[in-house]
Amino acid sequence: MDAEQPRVTTDERTWNEAILGAVFTQAQVGFHVLDHDLRVIKVNKVAAGRRGLPVDRIAGLPAAEAYAVLGVSFDEALLLDVLATGRPVTDRLVTGPPSAGTPRSSVFSVSVHRLEDGDGRVLGLVVTSTDVTAREGAQARLALLHDAHERIGTGLDVERTARELVHVTLPRFADSVVVALTDTVLRGRDPALDVGVTTPLLRCAAAGRTAAGPPVPDVGPVLLPGVFGDELPRSASLVAGTATSGVLPTDGGRPGPGLVVPLTAHGKVLGVVAFHRAASAEPYGPDDLALADAIAARTATCLENALRFTREHIVMYALQAWPLxxxxxxxxxxxxxxxxxxxxxxxxxxxxxxxxxxxxxxxxxxxxxxxxxxxxxxxxxxxxxxxxxxxxxxxxxxxxxxxxxxxxxxxxxxxxxxxxxxxxxxxxxxxxxxxxxxxxxxxxxxxxxxxxxxxxxxxxxxxxxxxxxxxxxxxxxxxxxxxxxxxxxxxxxxxxxxxxxxxxxxxxxxxxxxxxxxxxxxxxxxxxxxxxxxxxxxxxRRLSSDELAEWEIPFDFEAVATARALVEERLDAWDLPVDPFTVTLVASELVTNAIRYGAAPVVLRLLRQDDGLVCEVGDAGQAAPNLRHAKAVDEGGRGLLICATLAEDWGVRHTDDGKTVWAAIGTRPGASPEGS
The missing domain is CATH 3.60.40.10 (PPM-type phosphatase domain)
Known part of the structure; x- marks a missing residue:
């Protein structure tokens, strides 16, 4: 049996040195170690290499000078506060110059901690930095999309919606924005279906620019479809930074990178929006294309809602138009x-x-x-x-x-x-x-x-x-x-x-x-x-004696002749352009029917009108009169038929006390109403 190998022990100091070396050489976090005078003692390759500067050019410099070389703003008060109090500062965003090969400014998340030895003596500070440019860009795009949903479509007006699109995206997304709507949309009509079938006529509905942005056209002029490309795109598309390829005129500035986005909803072309950045700005990327599509979709929905409101308003106005x-x-x-x-x-x-x-x-x-x-x-x-x-x-x-x-x-x-x-x-x-x-x-x-x-x-x-x-x-x-x-x-x-x-x-x-x-x-x-x-x-108002004549007729057939005489006398006094024979005949027939089929009392009334008069006969009976065609051998039954034939209109209304049969008689053909 082999002898047991002796265990190799490592002291704590060795472990600390190994860990510190790995952090400085392998971690993707930038480290700057400062002494208590805020001089740079040590930096790792990640921090220095990001700017392409050698370590020996930074080490030993005061922090203010070292950061100036890196193009990063320096907050000496913040560092001194951490050095004095020991309270760390974490996730402080700092903007630096663009990285090599890109015009976009870099954003770093910076944290500062105080360094102490084992006896608690203050040695200096350690400053860590992480490049969060991509993260901040994503958050900025998300915030812009949120603002677009909140601020676009606050009113039901297509031109206002176009202006809101310009205000939301300028200058956060572009240095110049041009919104062109179809002539049909601006007139409040339903746009043509299918993007690929027709090339609509476009008018500038809203435009804006920053001081660095290229010029934009005036609101109102017709923009030929060709200025957005050979044909309108179906989704957000990049365009070259030349004046001939965009909607921007050639005078007063050179367009930078741009993109064109159609404004479509349910296959209907509502318009187009063109975004351009300054010539020195970073080109639009895939994330920007997706954001532009989302903003355009929101705008198109609002435009469609505005059009629907306009059409419904026209319909409602027509339905609610009061009669003369x-x-x-x-x-x-x-x-x-x-x-x-x-x-x-x-x-x-x-x-x-x-x-x-x-x-x-x-x-x-x-x-x-x-x-x-x-x-x-x-x-x-x-x-x-x-x-x-x-x-x-x-x-x-x-x-x-x-x-x-x-x-x-x-x-x-x-x-x-x-x-x-x-x-x-x-x-x-x-x-x-x-x-x-x-x-x-x-x-x-x-x-x-x-x-x-x-x-x-x-x-x-x-x-x-x-x-x-x-x-x-x-x-x-x-x-x-x-x-x-x-x-x-x-x-x-x-x-x-x-x-x-x-x-x-x-x-x-x-x-x-x-x-x-x-x-x-x-x-x-x-x-x-x-x-x-x-x-x-x-x-x-109440009708005067010049407009109303009323008599109570005895409930006796012999009173029909009296009724005719009363009507003739009043017609002579009023001097109306009506046929006296027609009026007296209608009145006598209505009175006869009331006496034959109704009940006392019988009231005869003449109502004077500008276009003739109305003859009314009321009685206490509730039986409704029926218009019928009498046979040739019938001795009666023709009264209502005569009235309906001679009068322009007739009818019956029931009251609590009985009924009233009326007939409207117009002026004689060729006669002029009184006062004309």
Missing amino acids: RQHEATQRAVDVAQRHRPGGTGAGSWYDVIPLPGARVALVVGQVENPGLSAVATMSRLRTAVHSLTTLDLDPHELLARLHAVTRRLSVEQTIGPRADEPTASCTIAVYDPVDGRIDIARAGTSLLAVVRPDGSVDERPVEDGPLLGAGGPPFACATDVLPEGSTLCLASAPAPGDEGARTGEIMAALARPDRPPETMADEVERLLAPDRVLLLART
Whole structure:
């Protein structure tokens, strides 16, 4: 058996020297050892070799001179503080000159520690440095991409988005930036599909440069597609630093390295952006290409959103375009002031002033919940439904019940997903009759509704709130009142979700001055409304004796001749350009039907209009008249057919006390209305 070999022992000093030697010769960290006078005692090859300087040229120099040779800024106060306190400084970023073969400045992470011997005496400092240029570059690119997501697309405007792209990337990514958008995009239209099919016409939408950057074109001119290359690239592409290959003019500077990035979304060409750096700057690399693609993708998304908003805004504006003022048709009943305060959210709010038979007028204000294009589309369909339903001469609460059914049907047709997305709406309908001042009001949902009487008193809640259309359903809150002439009815749509709503107290104070014209009142109230709300003010009137004639006819067939005589006498007094025979025939037939099929009392009424007159006959019967074609041998049954043939329009409306049959008779052919 061999004798056991003796174990080789190594003292601690030997280990320390070996470790220190390995660190200085093999570690990829730069070391500078300074004495307590801040002179360089020792440096390793990594620290010195990075700048291509021999060790003996640095050793023995004061730190300020040694660092000056390396082109690194020197903070003597920081070193002295570590030397005095012993508190180390770690990961302090220091910028140095570019390394050999690259124009980019180097970034070092520097740490400083105090050196002490075994007895605690201060010997000096050790300064370590690590090249973190790549790391800092990656963090800078990440920060730039984050800023692009935060600062690009703050508004729904394509030119503003282009300017934001310039502001974000200048000077952190380029010394000059040119954003060109297609002419189609700048006009708010849908761009052509497929990048490779067409070469669009480009216009400069935004441009900027630093003092060192090459010149840029003015905003507005047409940029021919060829200035971005033979064809638009499909992704970020490098371009040579020559003026002929980029969008930059040749006067006033030479372009440096650059790249061109298309702005595309879903196969649609929206524009192009060109980045250029100064001639002495570092060329763009693969990481820069990826960053440029990401920034361009963000910008293209924002541009597409802006285009979609523009198109939806055009559609919403068309759908929300109010009808022409119905002054000539409704001014005998009310004097109207209308306002709409747009806010850009696309709230589906609307108002309507609808003339009804018998000089009556329907005032409608509504608001579809959940603003947006779908809300405006729903609003347009509800408006159409209201106009159709008013032809039935329904009471307002009955009309709302029908409108609720329409809303539920629209909900089923257009809703996809949970029921929470189903459309609902608030609506207020008021029907005013200028003959007796009667007003019938019904409400669905919550809205601003007030009645201002001529003495200045304001009724803030003439009708209680009701359930929303499409939600709770009938019965809807309703009320009937008789308003003195000169009263003002104020209706405003309910606030959209998230709106602060109208300041009710201030609005009531503004309304409590009925001595002013409706237009003046509307101007003051409009300022107090939240955006996207509509306002309707109606000052009531009563028909005068020159516009209205009314008689109670005895419930006897012999009274038909008396009715004809009364009509002829009033037509002579009014001197209207209507055919007297037609009017008297229609009146006698309606009175005959009321006596034959209705119940007492029978009331005959003539309503004068600019384009003719309306003949109304009311009775206490509830039976609805039927238009039929009598046989040749029948002795009767032709009254309504005669009226329907001679009149321009006719109809029937039911009331609590019975019904009223009316017929509108126009002026004679070739006759001019009074006052024309």
